[in-house]
Amino acid sequence: MALLACCLYLLLIVLVGYTLLSVIHPSSRMTIVQLIGLGPAVGAGTMGLLLFWASLMGFAPSRNVLAIIAVLTLASLLVMEKKNRLARVKVRATDWEKGDGWMVVPLVVTVAGLVMIVVVALSSPLMEWDAFAIWGFKAKVLAHEALRLTPAYFHDLTLSYSHLDYPLMVPFLTAGAYAAMGTVDDQTGKLVSVFLDVLLVPMVYLGLRWKLRRLPAACLSAILAMLPVMFRYGGVGCADLPLAMFYAGSILYVARWIDRQQWQDLILAILFSAFAAFTKNEGTVLALMNGVVILGFGLGCGPRHARVGAAAFFAGLLAMDAAWLIWNRGLPRTHEDYGLKLLSSLATHLPELKHIIPAMMLQTAEFHTWGLMWIMAGMMVLLGWRAFARPYVLALWILLGLHLMSYALVYCVTPWNLTTLMSMTIDRLLLHTIPAVIFLAGWHWAEVGTSPRHAGSGGSNDVTAQPAAAAH
Amino acid sequence: MSRVRRPSSSLNSGKLETILNQLIPADGRSFRYAAWGVVLLVLVHLCWLQLRPESELHQICAVATQSTARRAAMMQHEQFDRIAGQAGDGNVLLKLAGYAKTNPAVENSLGYFYFRTSYALYPRRVYAAPADQVINNGRDIMRIGFSPGPQWLQEHDVRSVLIFGNDTAGGETPRLEILPPRDGQAGMQTNKSGGN
Numbered sequence A: 001m002a003l004l005a006c007c008l009y010l011l012l013i014v015l016v017g018y019t020l021l022s023v024i025h026p027s028s029r030m031t032i033v034q035l036i037g038l039g040p041a042v043g044a045g046t047m048g049l050l051l052f053w054a055s056l057m058g059f060a061p062s063r064n065v066l067a068i069i070a071v072l073t074l075a076s077l078l079v080m081e082k083k084n085r086l087a088r089v090k091v092r093a094t095d096w097e098k099g100d101g102w103m104v105v106p107l108v109v110t111v112a113g114l115v116m117i118v119v120v121a122l123s124s125p126l127m128e129w130d131a132f133a134i135w136g137f138k139a140k141v142l143a144h145e146a147l148r149l150t151p152a153y154f155h156d157l158t159l160s161y162s163h164l165d166y167p168l169m170v171p172f173l174t175a176g177a178y179a180a181m182g183t184v185d186d187q188t189g190k191l192v193s194v195f196l197d198v199l200l201v202p203m204v205y206l207g208l209r210w211k212l213r214r215l216p217a218a219c220l221s222a223i224l225a226m227l228p229v230m231f232r233y234g235g236v237g238c239a240d241l242p243l244a245m246f247y248a249g250s251i252l253y254v255a256r257w258i259d260r261q262q263w264q265d266l267i268l269a270i271l272f273s274a275f276a277a278f279t280k281n282e283g284t285v286l287a288l289m290n291g292v293v294i295l296g297f298g299l300g301c302g303p304r305h306a307r308v309g310a311a312a313f314f315a316g317l318l319a320m321d322a323a324w325l326i327w328n329r330g331l332p333r334t335h336e337d338y339g340l341k342l343l344s345s346l347a348t349h350l351p352e353l354k355h356i357i358p359a360m361m362l363q364t365a366e367f368h369t370w371g372l373m374w375i376m377a378g379m380m381v382l383l384g385w386r387a388f389a390r391p392y393v394l395a396l397w398i399l400l401g402l403h404l405m406s407y408a409l410v411y412c413v414t415p416w417n418l419t420t421l422m423s424m425t426i427d428r429l430l431l432h433t434i435p436a437v438i439f440l441a442g443w444h445w446a447e448v449g450t451s452p453r454h455a456g457s458g459g460s461n462d463v464t465a466q467p468a469a470a471a472h
Numbered sequence B: 001m002s003r004v005r006r007p008s009s010s011l012n013s014g015k016l017e018t019i020l021n022q023l024i025p026a027d028g029r030s031f032r033y034a035a036w037g038v039v040l041l042v043l044v045h046l047c048w049l050q051l052r053p054e055s056e057l058h059q060i061c062a063v064a065t066q067s068t069a070r071r072a073a074m075m076q077h078e079q080f081d082r083i084a085g086q087a088g089d090g091n092v093l094l095k096l097a098g099y100a101k102t103n104p105a106v107e108n109s110l111g112y113f114y115f116r117t118s119y120a121l122y123p124r125r126v127y128a129a130p131a132d133q134v135i136n137n138g139r140d141i142m143r144i145g146f147s148p149g150p151q152w153l154q155e156h157d158v159r160s161v162l163i164f165g166n167d168t169a170g171g172e173t174p175r176l177e178i179l180p181p182r183d184g185q186a187g188m189q190t191n192k193s194g195g196n
Helices: A002-024 A032-056 A063-082 A100-122 A129-144 A157-162 A169-181 A186-198 A200-209 A214-226 A228-233 A240-260 A263-277 A281-301 A303-329 A338-364 A373-383 A385-389 A391-413 A418-445 B028-051 B056-064 B068-086 B104-121 B138-144 B150-155
Strands: B091-096 B158-164 B175-178
Touching: A002 A032, A002 A063, A002 A169, A002 A186, A002 A263, A032 A063, A032 A169, A032 A186, A032 A200, A032 A240, A032 A263, A032 A303, A063 A169, A100 A186, A100 A214, A100 A228, A100 B028, A100 B056, A129 A157, A129 A169, A129 A186, A129 B104, A157 B104, A169 A186, A186 A200, A186 A240, A200 A214, A200 A240, A200 A418, A214 A228, A214 A418, A214 B028, A228 A240, A228 A418, A228 B028, A228 B056, A240 A263, A240 A281, A240 A391, A240 A418, A263 A281, A263 A303, A281 A303, A281 A391, A281 A418, A338 A391, A338 A418, A373 A385, A373 A418, A373 B028, A385 A391, A385 A418, A391 A418, B028 B056, B068 B104, B068 B175, B091 B104, B091 B138, B104 B138, B104 B158, B150 B158
Parallel strands: B091 B158
Antiparallel strands: B158 B175
């Protein structure tokens, strides 16, 4: 019964996402992967924020709150259906290209990997330290009390180990599952965690399909699904893979905005950046980097466009995360206050970089964690060097560089023992960069063997949702 | 004299003209084969990595199935959760005894015990320090050495004590002691349960 309730909750998340996508891309055509990847990702982020806002108003996650969200979602779907504005799923045999039949191989590998992650996740309760001490604990608190009168937990320094100021996306989504089930069952509740984790694969596939044909995109997605680090962190109940998943969406749509300047892409870039910022503190920094890159590259399209796009991005980001930023401001920051430490003592700790950077580089050569993925990415960059001519590829390189630099600087000022901390966290932090690395591998691959004039133009179909009218 | 031809804005839309893509010819087909070769090699290598007995996949499968590894991994969780379940209503005091008060070797297991029981018991509380003391790890709990009086226990609705470490009674870590119902007397000795 609990499992059924949890599945219904996930279905609601999918419906919320589908509704939002239909609002953003009215009357558009969606691929199946957009339906099972992009829609649920948007739905999950939206549900997390909705539950947070409701909790701020005094309503802890409950079946009533979920029922209201469900009714509003269904009503919106009905209205859009009447106005013929719903996104439609596109499945046409004519879209298939030569060689796509081989897709069954990477597809089987991907599904096998993901099924294994799901089965293992659901066969045990929360066991990872961070999973129960940080994320699971917060989920219990949020399921139990609304945020309107800040629960005592958030000011209890004896629970400082659970990082009182960490963002609440994953805890709220888990608390929503507890509300749906009517009980705190962390083993069944892991379904939410594993749902968020495996969404990374279709999100990355979508980004790859933007520039690659189906088969190479599926092969790179299979590589992601089979990474040992995915098995290590998939379904354990931590927020690292959800952050990577939302970050994948944000950088994909930042890149698309830079390439095409379509407002739908900017809206999705804002949504995913806001979701990432509400998932982990790293996400806030990554969201700001997205905005800076949008501004920087926008300047190349004319100052007005840059100003409007960047202003819209920052305004949207602030509007969505303002409540969190304001509410979170009063929480105690004990032990780890990286923002303050970076501002106050970075200069004195910079020499640590000579240990940190080599350690990060060595980690990429850990075959038992990453396989040969980093080497493959390097090879693709060399073979597809022409992709450097693409602004969106350059933008992603800059984002990846900033991302890695920010983590290196955080390591510089950490209050923990650096050697111990790096050995415990470096694979998890590099996991956040995986979407950018695989996108770069794929987008460089798209330029392999192309002539200079046609570089990148013949690689694949675009999976952008197209207006139905334009398709005929 | 003809003017130098500059790329038009439409030509440049979507990509930058660089010195690289003007000058270097390439055999496209061999590059494409090379790219495919690299990707397939990586995919096969990853599959092979997961098929090895010591792979992440095998390890988590061992934990997920009814194996010795699973029992070992689950035993500690189940033990701590069971102790927390026996605490009944009311809050719990975490008390260190014997070597656990000073031995740095137990910092890690003490921290784990506190984190796990705090999680399992919520919304009831495990008190290991006054609310204004920061606890980030087991060392903090040992440093604080919290030992409140009966009045404090009563005010905070503490009805049982979790003892971590050995004591004069020869008990081993961890175990639970239920406090007697309060009738004006302080004390913490009756039912002993949990632990091993």
